[in-house]
Amino acid sequence: MTLTPSAPSSLSDVDRARLLDVLDARSPGRPLPGAAYTDEALHRLDLELIWQRQWVFVGSVAEVREPGDYVTVELGTVSVLVLRDDDEQVAAFRNVCRHRGARLVEGPRGSVGNIVCGYHRWTYGTDGLLRHAPQLAAGTDTSCLGLRRVAVRVVGGLVFVCLAADPPRDVDAVAEVVEPYLTPHALDRTKVAAQVDLVEDGNWKLTMENNRECYHCEGHPDLLRTFFPTWGLEDHQVPPRLRAAHDRYLLAEADLALACDERGIPHRLVEDLVDRPLGFRIAREALDGLGESFSRDGSRLVRRLLGDLDEPRLGRVTFHAQPNVWVHALADHVVTFAALPLGADRTLVRTTWLVHEEAEEGVDYDVESLTEVWRHTNEEDAVFVGLTQRGVADPAYEPGPYTEPERQVDAFVTWYVDRMREEASR
Amino acid sequence: MTLTPSAPSSLSDVDRARLLDVLDARSPGRPLPGAAYTDEALHRLDLELIWQRQWVFVGSVAEVREPGDYVTVELGTVSVLVLRDDDEQVAAFRNVCRHRGARLVEGPRGSVGNIVCGYHRWTYGTDGLLRHAPQLAAGTDTSCLGLRRVAVRVVGGLVFVCLAADPPRDVDAVAEVVEPYLTPHALDRTKVAAQVDLVEDGNWKLTMENNRECYHCEGHPDLLRTFFPTWGLEDHQVPPRLRAAHDRYLLAEADLALACDERGIPHRLVEDLVDRPLGFRIAREALDGLGESFSRDGSRLVRRLLGDLDEPRLGRVTFHAQPNVWVHALADHVVTFAALPLGADRTLVRTTWLVHEEAEEGVDYDVESLTEVWRHTNEEDAVFVGLTQRGVADPAYEPGPYTEPERQVDAFVTWYVDRMREEASR
């Protein structure tokens, strides 16, 4: 079965002209013009040029562990069904019945034998092929009536899909860099300890921009117990009030480098945010306090360490990829974040905590404690994103200058502008 | 008073071109393209070309029994006031005050002496004429300030209205065929036992399409106690698993034909779904089990039979007319269904159960039992329609092939395409 192409581009000349006007109006070192965050027509172009053409993060292998396990992800009006097929591979399909179009699978996750449409019982295998359709006219060619397949790529246990017929190729190069960082955390031997869906009242780009800087971290008191507030700063940019924290950071980083080098675990920063479709950044970075996990004192939150790790104090692998994912992989757990657009001004942030598949809830970990820091941090971020959405929708909004700690935000916005220009020109 | 013409057509060349594109894209034997169910501009054309030009079912004479009794029906932003006037005729008016435009009557039903605007007390008779307007400038010609009248046609006790100045004429031909089937049920001697409004999260056409097939009837366990699952199938199309039910059906139909012929009651199928504005289908069909009513065992639900009927086992008159009505008339009760568009993706289904005007609640019938099967069936159908709406809004949707039991769905869609083409060309 070949990949079915996505619907042909509906990009009109009017839309393209409008988009280019907005992209051209962006000044380097400043955010996008307001329309890029608020306009419905431009949002539809985001859905078409970014969300239906780029690799998009949808979850991890821990969410589809057994054949028939599935998750669904909504991207605008598109629904993608991601499942473990009977050959134990991760597969993805458009979540639409080939008969009269009913949504096949509802709800964010579950497990099935076959995929059976709830309306008229048309039945598809986990390979997407139509197995059974009652009273179908004799001679109908059912080989044309299988589910439309979606491209899938698993990178270090993280599942990406691409709705395009010819997905960007650079996912291979990214995977080659990223996988050695994630492999020690053995996502294929984890399970989901908790998942929280939070709706932010803002455009998905504001969600991503907010995540790319710690300039607002005073608003995250819980996070700052273990997260170094000078994140993203060059040494000479550290302001006096953060000097002490930065000195702790340098010491912790030195310790971390030693621990990693001893174990042959990569830790250096690789940042390639702008110049590729799947812009990304990965590093292993030290944590403050005891340096083990996102707890109040930095001690581990899960007794059972991931994979075959023998040391809890390994900081966090911090992975970010564009358009929609960031991940922290610690010695004791992994937390993944997917940003998924619900509308021009609403974004779902799906946060998933993964622990060793043999870790026992109530014995090895407590869900409340495990999730506390990022539940709070997400809720605080949702307020920031909401404030920003309301402000950029105001005709008085003019993009102001980024500060030094916002360098990665600038990179994200530049990536977005380049991507949209390139895709619009195709 | 002559009928006031509805607003002149607002059909632009762009809209017409778009509509024709979508209609042309429909393949015979398959559903409509997704845009026909989801696009706001196309929905406005549905409102204009179907809902404001065709005959639309709004209720039955049982809902406006006495002078001053009224019901209101909303079609998009249009509200129609249907009432029994002082001459005991069913009349209909646009529900808008001729002064500053206030909605005259709120709420779905009630009873009035005159029609008095709640804002400035302008007062109209049940004939629509302006009777009184305080402090109106001397010399104002009030004869021009009566309510705008809407065409009404009562067919066997079912009330249809048409917002057009020159309504389609074929209602007379349809009435001639249909009335003999309904007359024995004497709707003019019924009363409303119950009415339930249910909002389906789907386009009105999906509501109608769902109703035109029993291919999904496995999803209606209560209905299948009395409804033959081979409804709509030719004999050679009956699948083996339904053979036993079909054999019961054939026997029951033979019995029914006999009972009808003895009483001079028509029962044969008349189907004219595609080739006229008021496409319709009518027949008297047998029911399973005891064959009397939509109960658990098929026994009657109302002790007092309708009209002068002497026999409870008369199956059901099944009447369907396009765009928006289906009716079941049984010996003991009648149930009418009106589909009314609330938006491109929302439809009100108003279900009304009628019993003999002398039947006594709690003695002759129990409302809970009377309404059970169709309340459940409607709720199940609402789920199917909602699943389909979400799926056809997905760009992955492609119309698939109808099966044999979906022949009437195909006919409805063909009627819609033909109607829209013809109205758009005017």
Place this chain on the structure above:
Amino acid sequence: MTLTPSAPSSLSDVDRARLLDVLDARSPGRPLPGAAYTDEALHRLDLELIWQRQWVFVGSVAEVREPGDYVTVELGTVSVLVLRDDDEQVAAFRNVCRHRGARLVEGPRGSVGNIVCGYHRWTYGTDGLLRHAPQLAAGTDTSCLGLRRVAVRVVGGLVFVCLAADPPRDVDAVAEVVEPYLTPHALDRTKVAAQVDLVEDGNWKLTMENNRECYHCEGHPDLLRTFFPTWGLEDHQVPPRLRAAHDRYLLAEADLALACDERGIPHRLVEDLVDRPLGFRIAREALDGLGESFSRDGSRLVRRLLGDLDEPRLGRVTFHAQPNVWVHALADHVVTFAALPLGADRTLVRTTWLVHEEAEEGVDYDVESLTEVWRHTNEEDAVFVGLTQRGVADPAYEPGPYTEPERQVDAFVTWYVDRMREEASR
């Protein structure tokens, strides 16, 4: 600091043509065509040509008594921050951070030292200047990063703002007429006793039109205890059923004229509704019953009189200005009403009751009694506006003839048509 111009006009030729069509379709002596109240594109033009170019009422000096006190007002997506600055002047700014655009101040009122953005702690003085921005790149010119200032004009204690760079000049002429009426009520020595926000489900123009006539006053039983029902009528227009009330009115007016003339307080009607940007009407008018206040028997509701007034029976200064304010100033309290558009079909009515700054709640006045009449009257008006909005959205709506008591409604609509024509031609 000079006033920053508002965004350049986005008025396209298509929009202008559409607007002119609707304005041209209005007949004198009748309301506007339906589209003027319901169409989203025309509503955006209202926001641009009326709300962003005219003087708009936002509250009174009693709401920003001390330096740092602020209120915010939303006009569509625009938010205006009105505050008392450190020089004790009333100032206004666009409520948007100059960094990444976050909404600066949330909630309708409060008090601040500096204006601090909740996202990244950018800090502005009450003069709007950027005082502090952490880690801003060295050499950034912060003098360009102050808040965008909005024009403010205080008229007799009522605060008006204008978002245009070059506000209409006639506010000076209006102030000259209006201030002598309001001065005796000394708004600068009042405080807010109560404020109620009510959302009406109608276009802002329907809210204003409803307020300009007492033709519907039978719907306001509480108000009619003290409000003469012949308000707005010429003597010869008074219908027989209102003759007795009108005779009481003439006597009360004679008394009032005497009391005013004795005290050198102006009371005659000045009406200039149509021929200026800030169309207005002001008079002092008598009240029914004891004639002191909006109570059940007309007796005063606040023991402490306003300013230096020595007489409770001074009727009410009734002030109305277009687009969005009406005020009643009585001897014992002032009540202001601001109509603020939330959407084409939703309007916020903010009602504020002001009493002498030294009046003590529970001793000098009771909030429940003080606010009762206008709370009820507003709720009744909200129903009328809602009925009208639903009706004018119906394609059956045709504007009908105004009656004699609706003369001021006619004037408001004429003002609106003239204003829009003039602004659209710029």
